[in-house]
Amino acid sequence: MHSTHYFFALALPDEVKVHLSKISEQLKTEFPFKSWVHPSDYHITLAFLGNADRHRLAESVFNVKEELKDFPSFQVGLNKAGTFGRPDQPRIFWVNTTESSSLSGVRDKVFSSCIKAGFDLETRPFKPHITIARRWMGQGIFQMPAAEKSLASLLPGPSFAMEEAVLYRTHLDRTPKYEKVESFKLM
Numbered sequence: 001m002h003s004t005h006y007f008f009a010l011a012l013p014d015e016v017k018v019h020l021s022k023i024s025e026q027l028k029t030e031f032p033f034k035s036w037v038h039p040s041d042y043h044i045t046l047a048f049l050g051n052a053d054r055h056r057l058a059e060s061v062f063n064v065k066e067e068l069k070d071f072p073s074f075q076v077g078l079n080k081a082g083t084f085g086r087p088d089q090p091r092i093f094w095v096n097t098t099e100s101s102s103l104s105g106v107r108d109k110v111f112s113s114c115i116k117a118g119f120d121l122e123t124r125p126f127k128p129h130i131t132i133a134r135r136w137m138g139q140g141i142f143q144m145p146a147a148e149k150s151l152a153s154l155l156p157g158p159s160f161a162m163e164e165a166v167l168y169r170t171h172l173d174r175t176p177k178y179e180k181v182e183s184f185k186l187m
Contacts, residue, residue: 003051005170006181008064008110009043010103012130016160017042019078020095023154024132031147033093033133040176044097044128046110046165049119056118061167061182063113068165071109073186074102078157081147082129088141094129095155103128103162106186110165162186 012020021039028036049060076097085091097103107126114121136142148155167182 006049006052006057007168007170008046008049008060008114009166009168010046010106010162011164011166011180011183012042012044013160013163016078016158019154019157020130020132023081023095023151023157026150026154027093027133027147030150031093031133031142032137034135034137036133037131038176041178042130042132043166043168043178044103044130044162046107047114047119047121049114049121052119057167060114060117060119063116064110064165064167065182065184067109067113068106068184068186071106071186072102073161073163074100074106075159075161076100076103077159078155080155081144081151083142083144085136087144089136090142091135092129092131093133093136093147094131095157096127096129098156098159106162106165 017039020042024036079096079098081093081095083090083093104126111121163186165184165186166180168178169181171177171179
């Protein structure tokens, strides 16, 4: 039996998911990662809660709803690809967005709402990104310049509106694995 994890994230518009799916398809043949994220699961994580009891989860939902009720939607664009972990054997292959004070602002509001509800959250600096693949499985070392060259026609990508924050529940035994539990529309 799998434990249930929750996280708050920004949902991506469908057209951006399609573009990211093109990026994944472009890379799959040349760059063997163990798993590729299902297009329905693309998102930008704002706060990972982990396994949450109902009381703290309900309090975090209430807090986030209050904090975001007047938060305006905003524009970002797909920017560049990168990795987390060892450069030659990355754990995560991602695409990030253009810098945005609004993106940092919405993350700060969600993060503080979860802290206020009693969650102990990750304290590393916020690096907004969209995970597209996990765990390098290639025979040789991963070559970021080759990946960037492969993606030259796709990145930077389109600009789009961030209009919805979401509380997701993780189902590790399903594909897609993230279920929308609550939605918070940005103005």
